[in-house]
Amino acid sequence: MRCPFCRHADSRVVDSREVDEGQAIRRRRSCSACGRRFTTSETMVLAVVKRSGVTEQFSRDKVVRGVRRACQGRPVDDDALQQLAQRVEESIRSTGVAEIPSHEVGLAILGPLRELDEVAYLRFASVYRSFSSVEDFEKEISDLRKAVGKPAAPQDGGESAGGE
Ligand SMILES: [Zn+2]
Numbered sequence: 001m002r003c004p005f006c007r008h009a010d011s012r013v014v015d016s017r018e019v020d021e022g023q024a025i026r027r028r029r030s031c032s033a034c035g036r037r038f039t040t041s042e043t044m045v046l047a048v049v050k051r052s053g054v055t056e057q058f059s060r061d062k063v064v065r066g067v068r069r070a071c072q073g074r075p076v077d078d079d080a081l082q083q084l085a086q087r088v089e090e091s092i093r094s095t096g097v098a099e100i101p102s103h104e105v106g107l108a109i110l111g112p113l114r115e116l117d118e119v120a121y122l123r124f125a126s127v128y129r130s131f132s133s134v135e136d137f138e139k140e141i142s143d144l145r146k147a148v149g150k151p152a153a154p155q156d157g158g159e160s161a162g163g164e
Contacts, residue, residue: 006036014029058105070121
C-alpha cells in the first residue's frame with residue numbers, strides 16, 4: 001500500500017482491528033520512508049453474478065442508480081438513497097455469501113425501498129417482477145397495505161363521514 005503522503009511503496013502494519021461486526025478489517029500503517037501513519041480498510045469483495053454468468057463487484061452506486069429511476073418525482077433525497085444502498089449491502093453481507101445472483105440484489109432492494117417510499121417501491125417492483133397486468137399491481141398493493149397495517153380504505157368517497 002503506497003504511502004499517501006510521500007508515495008513510498010512500503011509500509012508496515014502497526015495495528016489491525018475488525019470493524020462492522022467482522023465484515024471489514026481496518027489497519028493502521030506506518031510508512032517506512034517518512035514514518036507517517038495512515039489507515040487502510042479491507043473488506044470482502046462481494047460479487048454479483050449476472051444472468052449471463054459474468055460476475056462483477058457489488059456496487060452501491062448501481063443500487064442507487066437503479067432505485068433513483070423509480071424515485072423520480074418522489075420526495076426521496078440522495079442521502080436516503082445512499083442509506084438504502086448501504087442497508088441493501090449490509091443485508092446481503094450479513095447472509096455471509098461471497099457471491100449473489102443479480103436478481104437477489106433486486107430482492108434485497110424491495111424491503112428497504114418499501115419502507116422508504118411506497119410509490120417508488122411499486123414502480124421498482126413492477127419492473128423487477130415484470131408486472132404484466134393491473135391485477136399484478138392490485139395484488140402488490142393489497143400486500144403492501146397488509147404489510148404496513150393500513151386498512152384497504154376506498155380512495156374516494158371515504159372522507160364523507162359527517163358530510164352532507
Ligand atoms: Zn511516507
